Amino acid sequence: MEMVEQLVSRTDAAYQRWLASVTDDVGADWVVMYCLESLLERNTTYEIGTWLPGYLMIGQEGDRGFFLRCDGGGGPVFRADLGGLGEADLVVVAPAFEVWRRSGFALPPEPEPDLPPTADVYLDKVPVDAVQLLARARKLLGADWRFGDFRGLLAVQPFLAARSARLYALHRDLEHASELRPHLFYATDHGLETVWPTDRPETR
Template identity: 80%
Template structure:
């Protein structure tokens, strides 16, 4: 329990407030969000500390779990298949816990199968003075470009950003980053196509 409490202390502040306010698991449309008492057993049963170091499993829907990253920085609510956990397999359910809470723990619709599971992802079309957009793309894509290199990357567009990215997870993340939708593409046999459907142009 002490270990779980330490992990909780590094999660989203809104989640910590909510957790302190409930005494039982909360059920909403098939989603179970755990109370404090349930967290140790659930995280131990699924060996979350081993398979997803730095994450806390906060809820479940059937064979899928919901997770927060424990890095003192808030961040999205993630979802992943409990049968094959790994950080690359997580997708975003909500940009932060408070948004998910306000939605009544609603889940995004599963995407239509119009994307390949994985593909190389490119960034293209950001204006040459759009450093802040590229900073947001850096966070969205989970890459570690040096800040001193960003202007050079803008000048080099289109450039390879991520190899073998999980496109469904990326599209879900773009639900909460509309300003980046026109600039994120994946490779096909016919060139680059937008990850977000209906983006202005493919390349």
């Protein structure tokens, strides 16, 4: 595994100048851009050199990281989920670091999910002993389930969790509640489908 310092020396020159100019992490909306000290720690902690050799993680947004390719030629800024790192998972955020910096580290808009405006929402596939997960779902959905009923609800999944929920708003809320994404479904004429679509949408 290459030392992080060696990778920095082969990044975009504009990035190297920016990195030398900051002494603390820089926050922009949800994005945190690392100073040198954090850069060394984060790349080591996430073992970026193992999962993405030749790349450097330069910042983070929740469970997503931002990366530069360290080939001496500049190039795009990439983004990928930290739970699945590989070159195939990289998505271009900006054509070059300097372009991204001038934008204030703005993120491209997410594509709108293919969801109906409202639908009944169901909870499913929650482990029967995951009472705390159900409590988080209760708070997210603004539900009024009694805590004493939690184990009963977990035993009869899928169960109706919210009537005529606004799915676009719920989808946005799930951006920062990744632990609930596999468990929220909405009703269609063909069964239940996930509120947070995956590459292979789950349908029941």
